Each structure stands twice: as structure tokens, then as C-alpha cells.
Amino acid sequence: MHSLGAKSYLTDDEIELQRMARRFMENEVAAATPEMEATGMLSMELMREMGRLGLLGTFFPEKYGGGGFTITSRAIVSEEMARINAGLDISIFADIVLFARAIARHGTEEQKQKYLEPVLRGEKIGSMAITEPKGGSDALSARSQARRDGDDYIVNGHKIFITNSPVADFILVIARTDGKDREINGGTWFILERGVDGLSTSKPFEKLGMKSSPTGEVFIDNVRVPAENILGEVNRGFYYLMESLDVERVLEGASNIGIAQACLDAAAKYAQERVVFGKRISQYQLIQEKIAEMATGIELSRTMLYRLMRAVEREEVVTCEAAMLKLYSSRMAVQASSDAIQIFGGNGYMEEYPVARYYRDAKHHEIGAGTTEIQKIIIAREILKQYGSA
Ligand SMILES: Cc1cc2nc3c(=O)[nH]c(=O)nc-3n(C[C@H](O)[C@H](O)[C@H](O)COP(=O)(O)OP(=O)(O)OC[C@H]3O[C@@H](n4cnc5c(N)ncnc54)[C@H](O)[C@@H]3O)c2cc1C
16 A cells, blocks of 8 residues: 555554554444544543553653553554544544643643543543634634732633534633733643533534544633643643644644555555446546645655654654644645545545545645645744844
8 A cells, every 4th residue: 555665764663553454444443434534523432442452651661551662653643543534533633632632741740640531541532722712823822811819829711613522522722821922932731521510511613524533622711720730830831732733733643644555555456347338437637637646645654754753752753843844745735635535526426435535634734734825834934044034
């Protein structure tokens, strides 16, 4: 399936993980997908099974139930998962990369035991709430506020488009505790547990795609948060957010590659079966061009993804390259899904075939975790810095 042998960029243990993940996705996740797409809900049975097999916590310390791999393992699992169900993949992205990784990086020992371990076992679901109705691109202008009251904080706010929030057991919320609007200093993360007074979530939104993943609103109305539910240092929250964005963007590349690979797998097979004007359509050069473009985009994105994952492992700063990968691979996946539909003709427009879902799902990655426009702004800013100030 992959033109470049995985051996050129993965270790033997990672190849083994990739094989195991692929088997699980092609069997269990594929079987559960129609129901998750129809109900818009995660399958908790599937989550627990992934927890049991170690597919959720691959890169976390074994002490907390993780697999002890490097973070590259998340890219491997994500690529395989998004190839079968990109909606499930963004839910696990929110659960594992956004929520659990933040707890692992900034949490106390008690917080890790209480929140990280059940999430890695697939028994509890986490989510991370940054975006507000007034806008997501400008995260520093978050209006949610928290004020101190004795040893506690009282948090108020409204978050929107939050992956997993309709079902999440734990919601990590950022609110301003100090500083002026748009100041990087003065944001704090609070770990809110479902059931606390004043916390409620909406029902899932009806969405264009990523239907297996529930997305909703979070309403925070005078929620009293004890000191032990503050994540990391007070007022450092926006710094933590900015520090984690690069890795999140690199990892979104894996999801784009998974979607595009699914498009190529489906389209190449279909093109070799479909006969029009007495010939298989794979023999027509206009169809071959689409296959060639898809395969090239996938290969370029995958090569960059694993190069950046190794750089992330070495803790190198990859701000510009992460934005480039997100920009390029999300556009590539949208184009691949459009071309796949074209190759399928009328069948491509029908829900009976999976390419319509790939098309809807791919569009998300030009918006979530920073839009295409924001990636271009970051790339231009970083490049212009190299030539003096922008
Ligand atoms: C399915 C889904 C799941 C999501 N999950 C989460 C989640 O789990 N947690 C979370 O916090 N958020 C989540 N989001 C929110 C997502 O991160 C935001 O939608 C995204 O950051 C864009 O913010 P916005 O929607 O407010 O758009 P806006 O910020 O209002 O932007 C609107 C348009 O203006 C453009 N724009 C903005 N600023 C500029 C500029 N300076 N120059 C040029 N153009 C500009 C944008 O690129 C965009 O095209 C999710 C979104 C979706 C769709």
C-alpha cells in the first residue's frame, strides 16, 4: 500500500505497532464505523478495547499505563485510524494528544493517576476547550474568566466546537486569570469534571463531516474549582497552549495522510474495475493523472511527517515546518478526496461508497487546530524573520 518501505523511516518495533494498528482499524474500527457515523457517538466498547491493546497510550510512560514508545507512535496510529475513520481519529486526538498529553506534561502525580490512567485505559474521555463563540483563531482573546475565592477559583465562560464535550468525563478549560485581552501572560488551565455544579454541555452539533466525533458547547457558570484541579502554574496556560501547537499540527498531518491514503486505495481499485468506452478507466491518462497527483501528495506529506516527528522527539522547534505540513497536507487531502469522488463518478456522490465521507471529513483539517489562513500567516512570519523583521 505504501510506495516507500516503512523501514526507511520506522523502527522494527514501530512497524510492528503499525501492523497491529492496521489490523485493528481494518477489522474492529471499520465494523463499528457505520453505527458511529449514524449516531454521532463514540463506541465506548471500542475505546476500552483500544485502551486494552495499548493503542491509546502508545507514547505515555508505562507507569501510567502507556506503551513507552516515542510520540512518533501517535502519528503511526493516527494515520492508520484516519484511513478507516477520520472522525474517530479527531476524537482520540482531543482525548489523547490535547487532554492526556497536557496532563502528562503539566500535571501533578495525583492528577496523572486520577485523569491520565483512566483515559489511557479508554474508560474515561477527555477534551480540551479553547475556542469561544467570538472566535477561535485569536485564542489569546478568550473571554472566559476565573477569579480567586480563598483557595478556590470561580470560573465563568462559554466554549464552542469542542470535540468530545458532549460525552467527555474531563474537560480542560482555559480561562483568563490575569492580564489584559490578548496578553500571553494570565491564562490558566482548569480540569473540570462532569457533574460539578455549574458545568453543562450541549448536545452534539450536526456537522458536515467527522460525524463519528461528537462536537459541542461547554457552558461554565460560576463553577468552583479547587486548587488541585489547576493544571500547571496559574497564569502560564497560554504559554503551555502555544508550546503544544506545533506538535498538534504535525500530528494533524498524519490524519490528512490517512484520509488521502484511503482515497487512493479506493480510487485506484475502482479505476481498475470500472469499464467505460470498452476500457478500464485506469487506462485513461486523465484518470492516471489524478492517481499520480494523489500518490505524490501522500508520499511528500508522509516523508515530511516522519522527518518532523523525529525532530519533535529531539525537542527541536518546528513552528514553520509544522505549519507547512498542516497547510500542505490538509489541502492535499481535500484535493485527493475530491479527485476520488471524480474517479467514482456518480457512485462517488452516493453514500453507498466511502469516498463521500472522506470528502466531508477532509475539509475539517483546513479549519481545526488553526485554519489554512493562520498557517500561511505563521509560515510567512517565520520565513520573513530569516530575512530581518517582517
Ligand atoms: C469539528 C471541529 C472540532 C473542533 N474541536 C475543537 C476542540 O476540541 N477544542 C477547541 O478549542 N476548538 C475546537 N475547534 C475549533 C477550531 O479550532 C476553530 O474552529 C478554528 O480555530 C477557527 O476558529 P473559528 O471557527 O472561530 O474561526 P475564526 O477565527 O472566526 O475565523 C474565520 C475565518 O477568518 C479567517 N481569519 C481569522 N484571522 C485571520 C487573519 N488574521 N488573516 C486572515 N484570515 C483570518 C480564518 O482563517 C477563517 O477562515 C473545532 C472545530 C471544528 C470544526
